[in-house]
Structures are given as C-alpha cells and as structure tokens.
Amino acid sequence: xxxxxxxxxxxxxxxxxxxxxxxxxxxxxxxxxxxxxxxxxxxxxxxxxxxxxxxxxxxxxxxxxx
Numbered sequence: 001x002x003x004x005x006x007x008x009x010x011x012x013x014x015x016x017x018x019x020x021x022x023x024x025x026x027x028x029x030x031x032x033x034x035x036x037x038x039x040x041x042x043x044x045x046x047x048x049x050x051x052x053x054x055x056x057x058x059x060x061x062x063x064x065x066x
Contacts, residue, residue: 011026013034023042024034037045045052 011029011031013024013026015022015024017036017038020038022036022038024036026034
C-alpha cells in the first residue's frame, strides 16, 4: 500500500449523547467538525478496516493537503 507509514493521528474523545456512548475523532484540539459515532458505527468501521485501508491507498494521491 502506498505510503502506509504516514498515518494520520489526532485526538479521540469519549462522550455521551442521549445517554449512549459516542466517540469523537478530531484532527486536533480545535477541530470544529469531528467525526462522531456510536457503538453500531464503531462495529461497522472495525468490520471494514481492510476496505477502508484499500480505499485510502487507492485515493491517497488525491488527498487534500490540510
């Protein structure tokens, strides 16, 4: 896979929404629009990690520099 060593890191914060656990992934402490998901989507993501890695590898050259 192309440049797999350049993994993006960030900030992960656990919180609750309507009494349910939610994880927020931020690029940095000041990210205004974090990626938020609960247990159901977390399971979906974990079950599809290889597809996500392959998608990223195929499109890495198009990634915006932010």
